[in-house]
Amino acid sequence: MDTEKSVIVIGVCGSVAAVEDVKLIRELKRQNFDVYVVMSKNAKKIIGKDALEWASEHNVTDKISGSVEHVYFCGVQGIAELLLICPCTANTISKIASGIDDTPVTTFATTALGSKKKIIIVPAMHISMYQNPFVAENVEKLKRNGIRFIENVKFKENKVKFPDIDEIVRVVKEEISKFKD
Numbered sequence: 001m002d003t004e005k006s007v008i009v010i011g012v013c014g015s016v017a018a019v020e021d022v023k024l025i026r027e028l029k030r031q032n033f034d035v036y037v038v039m040s041k042n043a044k045k046i047i048g049k050d051a052l053e054w055a056s057e058h059n060v061t062d063k064i065s066g067s068v069e070h071v072y073f074c075g076v077q078g079i080a081e082l083l084l085i086c087p088c089t090a091n092t093i094s095k096i097a098s099g100i101d102d103t104p105v106t107t108f109a110t111t112a113l114g115s116k117k118k119i120i121i122v123p124a125m126h127i128s129m130y131q132n133p134f135v136a137e138n139v140e141k142l143k144r145n146g147i148r149f150i151e152n153v154k155f156k157e158n159k160v161k162f163p164d165i166d167e168i169v170r171v172v173k174e175e176i177s178k179f180k181d
């Protein structure tokens with residue numbers, strides 16, 4: 001870990017938009033962030049761990065081990081300043097909102113919420129999933145609990161799309177600067 005840099009953990013879920021994360025991670029690194037990755041089993045069906053290790057230049061967490069990675073990064077004394085769940089599936093949104101913790105990404109989120117760490121969620125899915133009343137209710141529940149969403153809803157395309165990388169980086173910088181104040 002480079003102690004001069006802010007540490008961000010990216011939680012990667014099983015959406016096709018996960019393929020965008022390689023470019024996102026490289027851009028965050030160019031902006032002087034130290035980026036680590038935690039991924040779900042379903043994310044691994046979409047993007048290989050090797051690509052994310054290459055992009056982040058760190059080992060990727062794809063299971064919680066005896067090293068208790070969730071506490072190391074997102075515990076009260078954890079080194080991460082921010083957990084960016086990007087892309088976030090309908091499944092993971094609803095699990096976090098219900099306190100369910102059965103994937104590496106939800107374990108990081110459970111821990112980060114309990115430690116009052118900043119969390120940003122970038123949802124990506126078909127609009128029918130996002131407009132499911134239970135998913136929509138869970139999005140509101142997470143927002144009420146201080147989780148920031150970057151939502152790129154495209155009604156004409158019936159999708160909640162991956163936003164521009166520059167917009168994600170802008171919001172990350174904004175949230176990190178609040179943390180430093």
Ligand SMILES: Cc1cc2nc3c(=O)[nH]c(=O)nc-3n(C[C@H](O)[C@H](O)[C@H](O)COP(=O)(O)O)c2cc1C
Nearest residue numbers: 013014015016040042043089090091092103124125
């Ligand atoms: C090719 C493919 C693309 C998918 N894209 C999405 C998506 O964009 N958004 C979403 O919410 N679920 C999507 N899913 C479904 C999720 O992968 C599924 O709900 C899974 O249980 C999510 O697990 P996770 O949240 O632990 O990653 C996709 C599945 C596949 C096979």
